[in-house]
Amino acid sequence: MRILVNLPEGFFNHLALKKAFQRLRNRGGLRLSSHNTSEEILTDLKWADAVIMWSWPELTDELLSMADGLKFAGHLDITQRAALVELRHGLTVSVSRGGFSPAVAEMAIALILNCLRRVSDYHSQMRVGVERWVDRFPDDINPSERELTGARVGIIGFGGVGRRLAYLLKPFDCELRGYDPYVSKENMGEYAVSKTSLHTLLAESEIIVLCAATNNGTKRLIGEEQIALFSIDSLFVNVARAALVDTDALIRRLERGDMMVALDVFDMEPLDRHSRWRSLPNAYLTPHRAGGISSSVVRIVNWLVDDFEAFLDGMPRSHALEEWMLNGLDL
Numbered sequence: 632m633r634i635l636v637n638l639p640e641g642f643f644n645h646l647a648l649k650k651a652f653q654r655l656r657n658r659g660g661l662r663l664s665s666h667n668t669s670e671e672i673l674t675d676l677k678w679a680d681a682v683i684m685w686s687w688p689e690l691t692d693e694l695l696s697m698a699d700g701l702k703f704a705g706h707l708d709i710t711q712r713a714a715l716v717e718l719r720h721g722l723t724v725s726v727s728r729g730g731f732s733p734a735v736a737e738m739a740i741a742l743i744l745n746c747l748r749r750v751s752d753y754h755s756q757m758r759v760g761v762e763r764w765v766d767r768f769p770d771d772i773n774p775s776e777r778e779l780t781g782a783r784v785g786i787i788g789f790g791g792v793g794r795r796l797a798y799l800l801k802p803f804d805c806e807l808r809g810y811d812p813y814v815s816k817e818n819m820g821e822y823a824v825s826k827t828s829l830h831t832l833l834a835e836s837e838i839i840v841l842c843a844a845t846n847n848g849t850k851r852l853i854g855e856e857q858i859a860l861f862s863i864d865s866l867f868v869n870v871a872r873a874a875l876v877d878t879d880a881l882i883r884r885l886e887r888g889d890m891m892v893a894l895d896v897f898d899m900e901p902l903d904r905h906s907r908w909r910s911l912p913n914a915y916l917t918p919h920r921a922g923g924i925s926s927s928v929v930r931i932v933n934w935l936v937d938d939f940e941a942f943l944d945g946m947p948r949s950h951a952l953e954e955w956m957l958n959g960l961d962l
């Protein structure tokens with residue numbers, strides 16, 4: 632087999648992936664590239680029988696019509712449109728984006744706890760020596776600080792991240808609500824999550840975590856009308872995609888000062904130095920790091936290698952993508 636791996640250069644230097652690339656070499660000729668455009672990847676794609684890549688450059692009808700030897704495509708992530716094209720060209724497709732789920736769910740927990748207990752605020756204050764110590768306890772307790780234990784938590788999107796988050800929240804005895812039109816009431820119930828409408832979830836949750844997939848029906852899922860439903864003193868956490876939220880409407884709500892947000896994703900990345908987000912005291916920001924830890928990288932690459940080997944050996948694949956999965960794109 633002629634195997635093309637098209638990933639950012641950092642993958643090829645990552646020591647923890649050395650064994651994964653050796654497994655591919657054991658199966659045939661391996662070519663490593665970091666192409667970003669269709670024009671760049673075309674020659675290598677014509678050469679390949681199999682490709683392992685992220686979601687770019689997108690494998691279009693035009694590209695695949697010129698790469699008729701390609702049989703297998705393994706993706707770290709993929710769009711609905713590209714997935715449909717590849718499947719209809721007869722490719723065997725696997726997607727490993729679910730390998731990010733444990734780390735993303737843990738980041739959601741970290742952001743929630745940080746905001747509820749003001750951890751980063753206290754840390755920053757102590758670094759520069761401006762912290763205020765309790766001296767009239769309990770009269771000077773900050774009333775905005777509160778526990779996660781027993782809180783009403785709404786989870787928007789009940790794919791890999793949403794399910795893992797529900798599992799991690801078990802010890803906190805939270806009252807969990809979930810919204811996902813592609814997941815049944817019974818499936819949510821297995822995680823002690825009550826399926827509800829988006830309106831009810833937003834209006835009745837103290838903490839709202841957005842971890843929905845990006846698809847044709849979720850762009851600006853959280854718009855001005857939905858943001859108006861957030862209760863006073865609520866916390867909104869986005870570890871999904873910025874495109875799911877009306878950014879301007881969210882900023883306007885934050886300027887009222889009656890709620891908090893924690894964001895790991897932004898419309899423009901890297902975030903502009905002069906972005907309004909940086910000056911909002913009730914916005915806690917992280918630079919798109921939720922899933923990006925070494926264990927995630929090792930997992931998502933090895934899952935694709937596992938599926939590629941299963942494909943060659945005529946065995947079932949654990950991360951196969953079929954056309955019926957594309958509505959919710961829960962990969």
